[in-house]
Amino acid sequence: MNTPHKGNGRPGPSLTFGDRLSTAVAERESQIVLGIDPDPAKLWPAAIDRTSEARARLALSFSDAEEAAGEQPPSAGVVARLETAAAVLAHCRAMIDAVAPAVVAVKPQLACFERLGAPGWLALEHITTYAREQGLLVLADGKRGDVPVTAAAYGQALVGSTPSPFGGVAGLGADAFTANPLLGRDALEPLVQAAREHQAGVIVLVRTSNPGAADLFDLKLDTGERLWERIARLVDELGQAGPAGLKDVGAVTGATEPQHLARLRELMPHTPFLLPGIGAQGGDVAAIAPAFAPGKAGGLVTASRSIANAHEATGATPAGAARAEAERLRELAWSL
Amino acid sequence: MNTPHKGNGRPGPSLTFGDRLSTAVAERESQIVLGIDPDPAKLWPAAIDRTSEARARLALSFSDAEEAAGEQPPSAGVVARLETAAAVLAHCRAMIDAVAPAVVAVKPQLACFERLGAPGWLALEHITTYAREQGLLVLADGKRGDVPVTAAAYGQALVGSTPSPFGGVAGLGADAFTANPLLGRDALEPLVQAAREHQAGVIVLVRTSNPGAADLFDLKLDTGERLWERIARLVDELGQAGPAGLKDVGAVTGATEPQHLARLRELMPHTPFLLPGIGAQGGDVAAIAPAFAPGKAGGLVTASRSIANAHEATGATPAGAARAEAERLRELAWSL
Numbered sequence: 001m002n003t004p005h006k007g008n009g010r011p012g013p014s015l016t017f018g019d020r021l022s023t024a025v026a027e028r029e030s031q032i033v034l035g036i037d038p039d040p041a042k043l044w045p046a047a048i049d050r051t052s053e054a055r056a057r058l059a060l061s062f063s064d065a066e067e068a069a070g071e072q073p074p075s076a077g078v079v080a081r082l083e084t085a086a087a088v089l090a091h092c093r094a095m096i097d098a099v100a101p102a103v104v105a106v107k108p109q110l111a112c113f114e115r116l117g118a119p120g121w122l123a124l125e126h127i128t129t130y131a132r133e134q135g136l137l138v139l140a141d142g143k144r145g146d147v148p149v150t151a152a153a154y155g156q157a158l159v160g161s162t163p164s165p166f167g168g169v170a171g172l173g174a175d176a177f178t179a180n181p182l183l184g185r186d187a188l189e190p191l192v193q194a195a196r197e198h199q200a201g202v203i204v205l206v207r208t209s210n211p212g213a214a215d216l217f218d219l220k221l222d223t224g225e226r227l228w229e230r231i232a233r234l235v236d237e238l239g240q241a242g243p244a245g246l247k248d249v250g251a252v253t254g255a256t257e258p259q260h261l262a263r264l265r266e267l268m269p270h271t272p273f274l275l276p277g278i279g280a281q282g283g284d285v286a287a288i289a290p291a292f293a294p295g296k297a298g299g300l301v302t303a304s305r306s307i308a309n310a311h312e313a314t315g316a317t318p319a320g321a322a323r324a325e326a327e328r329l330r331e332l333a334w335s336l
Numbered sequence: 337m338n339t340p341h342k343g344n345g346r347p348g349p350s351l352t353f354g355d356r357l358s359t360a361v362a363e364r365e366s367q368i369v370l371g372i373d374p375d376p377a378k379l380w381p382a383a384i385d386r387t388s389e390a391r392a393r394l395a396l397s398f399s400d401a402e403e404a405a406g407e408q409p410p411s412a413g414v415v416a417r418l419e420t421a422a423a424v425l426a427h428c429r430a431m432i433d434a435v436a437p438a439v440v441a442v443k444p445q446l447a448c449f450e451r452l453g454a455p456g457w458l459a460l461e462h463i464t465t466y467a468r469e470q471g472l473l474v475l476a477d478g479k480r481g482d483v484p485v486t487a488a489a490y491g492q493a494l495v496g497s498t499p500s501p502f503g504g505v506a507g508l509g510a511d512a513f514t515a516n517p518l519l520g521r522d523a524l525e526p527l528v529q530a531a532r533e534h535q536a537g538v539i540v541l542v543r544t545s546n547p548g549a550a551d552l553f554d555l556k557l558d559t560g561e562r563l564w565e566r567i568a569r570l571v572d573e574l575g576q577a578g579p580a581g582l583k584d585v586g587a588v589t590g591a592t593e594p595q596h597l598a599r600l601r602e603l604m605p606h607t608p609f610l611l612p613g614i615g616a617q618g619g620d621v622a623a624i625a626p627a628f629a630p631g632k633a634g635g636l637v638t639a640s641r642s643i644a645n646a647h648e649a650t651g652a653t654p655a656g657a658a659r660a661e662a663e664r665l666r667e668l669a670w671s672l
Contacts, residue, residue: 037486040500048501080503087501111486115493116505118458125453143482145516147546147612150373150447157451164376165384165423167416169452180481182518182541184548205518210483212520219566220558227563230555276483 017176017201018239018246018297021272024137025297030104030330033139033274034095035304036127037109038088040116042309044318047091085119088112092127095308096134098319102326105137105175107274107302128172137175139274143205144191145180151187155194176201178252178274181231185238192238192249201248201272204235206264209254209276228260232267239271246297247271253291261290270294276302289336301333353512353537354575354582354633357440357608360473361633366440366666369475369610370431371640372463373445374424376452378645380654383427421455424448428463432470434655435643438662441511442467443610443638446478464508473511475610479541480527481516487523491530512537514588514610517567521574528574528585537584537608540571542600545590545612564596568603575607582633583607589627597626606630612638625672637669 025031096106106127113124128138144154156162158177162169179191181204188204195202207217207228217228232251239247250272253264264273273291291299303326310321361367432442442463449460464474480490492498494513498505515527517540524540531538543553543564553564568587575583586608589600600609609627627635639662646657 037489040498040502040505043501076503077506080500081505083502084498084500084505109482109486109489111480111482111489111493114457115489115498115507117461117508118454121450121457122454143516144447144479145481146447146479147544148548150445153373153445153447153451157447162376162420162451164416164420165379166376166419167412169376169417169420170413171451171453180479180516180518182516182552183544183546184551184553186546186548187544188548208483208519208523210519210522212484212522212524215520215570216518216563216566217520219563222556222558222560224558227552227555230552234551 014242015199016240016242016244017195017199017248018270018272019242019244020175020199021137021201021300022244022246022295022297024104028104028135029334030102031292031296031299031301031333032103032326032330033105033107033300033302034099034103034307034326035107035109035141035276035302036092036095037112037304037308038091039112040084040088043087043091044094044308046318047087047094049090081116082119085116085123088116088120089123089126092123093130094319095322096127096131096136098322099307099326100134100136102323102330103136105139105300106131107139107141107304109304110140110142125172128174132173132175138173139203140172140174140177143178143180145183145187147183148186148190151183151190152194155191158194159198159200160194174200176203176250178203178205180205181234185234188234188238196240196248201250202238203250203252203272203274204231204238206231206235206251206268207254207260208252213254229263229267232264235271236268239268241270244297245270246294250274250300252276261288265290265293272297273299274302275299286332286336292336296334299333301329303329350578351535352576352578352580353531353535353584354606354608355578355580356511356535357473357537357636358580358582358631358633360440364440364471365670366438367628367632367635367637367669368439368662368666369441369443369636369638370435370439370643370662371443371445371477371612371638372428372431373448373640373644374427375448376420376424379423379427380430380644382654383423383430385426417452418455421452421459424452424456425459425462428459429466430655431644431658432463432467432472434658435662436470436472438659438666439472441473441475441636443475443477443640445640446476461508464510468509468511474509475539476508476510476513479514479516481519481523483519484522484526487519487526488530491527494530495534495536496530510536512539512586514539514541516541517570521570524570524574532576532584537586538574539586539588539608539610540567540574542567542571542587542604543590543596544588549590565599565603568600571607572604575604577606580633581606582630586610586636588612597624601626601629608633609635610638611635622668622672628672632670635669637665639665 113120219227239249241247253273310325311318449456555563575585577583589609646661647654
């Protein structure tokens with residue numbers, strides 16, 4: 001894959017995220033997405049090694065920054081977050097190294113980086129760049145949604161850039177990002193526009209996998225349809241397909257409700273589905289076959305904790321267990 | 337006000353965000369919230385002054401950081417974002433200095449900082465600390481919402497802290513933050529729990545002010561109620577009130593639909609309302625009187641661009657025009 005969308009290597013003006021995704025899935029023979037949700041209390045032991053290159057580099061540089069800003073010597077709190085962000089970076093790089101051959105994309109969970117403040121965001125930027133260098137797509141999982149003027153700012157943050165008197169400020173450079181549709185069409189459109197300009201995608205929440213999703217997504221409207229069906233129609237309308245036939249606006253479709261998948265596919269025949277809930281949340285890979293109706297790239301299978309923590313059950317090394325679990329999921333999904 | 341919720345000065349174990357808000361509004365005689373949505377292309381001229389202390393400090397420190405991380409000399413892009421973040425910081429500090437006497441809180445829009453990357457997040461942290469030092473509440477506006485495990489991470493990011501092998505990592509330290517309810521009750525509860533533990537609040541989207549909000553919020557359910565009415569019931573249930581009688585879970589209620597306010601107040605009698613849409617979005621302060629039924633702190637009136645850009649219409653200095661506009665809004669709302 002490895003087709004950066006910021007200038008060089010851009011394959012052609014009409015190529016969309018759907019095309020890029022189709023190509024990547026075919027080339028890598030994988031529909032698996034590595035969810036990157038680092039918990040500082042559960043990092044792989046090697047990531048805490050004080051000699052880790054990534055850790056030392058990030059910690060040192062941020063220490064300098066905080067000291068130059070007037071805090072001398074840095075407080076225990078400042079040091080803790082620098083070291084934590086660096087350890088998280090080392091952990092995530094090790095995970096990517098371990099599972100890259102088995103996956104097509106990574107999905108960093110923005111909350112897990114934001115909770116480490118500015119150093120956490122810097123770690124997120126490093127990880128995004130690193131994953132792209134390994135030929136992986138990066139799906140930034142922040143579930144953003146806001147009024148139109150602010151939605152445009154999120155587009156700049158995640159896939160675009162921001163004009164300033166000092167020159168353009170590049171955003172994260174993700175290949176796609178998740179979005180929340182509650183604020184309606186005019187709030188989604190600036191996100192879609194920003195993504196499309198950069199051959200990137202937006203993946204909209206249509207039905208999530210948590211038990212509480214029933215509270216609102218499953219509400220029955222006076223028309224007889226469910227709220228998630230209405231959202232699915234909106235998502236179908238927003239997406240545009242390129243030559244490969246897959247649209248550039250995707251859908252988060254919780255795999256813990258497999259009975260819904262056929263209906264979701266009916267409402268969104270050409271939409272890539274992001275399927276959470278495999279692994280730690282208890283979903284079953286075989287139950288999601290309807291997602292792949294438009295082709296193998298029609299369903300992306302996400303797994304996070306089941307890969308990162310695979311060693312807890314097997315006794316293998318973290319990297320070896322993670323790679324084996326990712327490869328197991330890859331073969332299972334690819335065979336459907 | 338100035339009651340930090342992280343240790344010292346904590347007024348008492350039973351005090352809630354509703355109590356803190358009530359006290360702050362009474363003491364400052366203001367219900368006005370300064371929305372901080374900095375657009376790098378529209379900063380106050382003084383913020384771009386190369387001699388600005390804040391700008392030089394932040395730019396220098398981050399330059400060091402990036403250089404130490406191996407980029408020597410820093411690329412034009414790295415310099416642009418450092419300088420932009422520093423100019424944004426200077427702009428926001430100047431705005432806070434100008435309008436602090438007329439407002440009770442600031443509401444930084446997280447998207448506007450995220451689009452400047454790690455330096456932007458550092459600027460957000462500086463602004464949060466600075467506003468709290470001026471005695472203002474900080475309402476972090478990110479409209480977060482995610483599955484429970486991730487919601488807990490957002491709670492750590494915005495009001496709590498994250499355990500790590502290196503010690504606790506403090507989050508942003510906001511007094512409240514906005515949240516999106518689409519994922520249901522179990523996705524909101526970790527946010528509410530994190531906030532409550534820190535005497536902070538959660539302000540949930542119940543009906544936003546953009547035209548597209550009609551697409552989903554206004555959908556009629558088979559029970560006859562609107563989706564926003566169902567969300568309002570959920571918000572009412574989640575909140576808890578302290579001695580002052582105002583709950584610690586608030587509601588974003590778009591003031592561009594004033595005919596809804598009476599109904600919203602009926603459904604959420606003790607909930608603080610955050611009223612966007614005044615000013616740039618065209619709302620009318622006098623139309624929002626029902627919000628104040630539970631007391632003056634029952635309605636917070638947000639204004640962003642109408643304050644930041646007030647000088648464009650008047651010809652006054654940016655700071656003078658901003659202060660005059662904030663004071664005008666303060667008097668208008670206080671008189672209701």
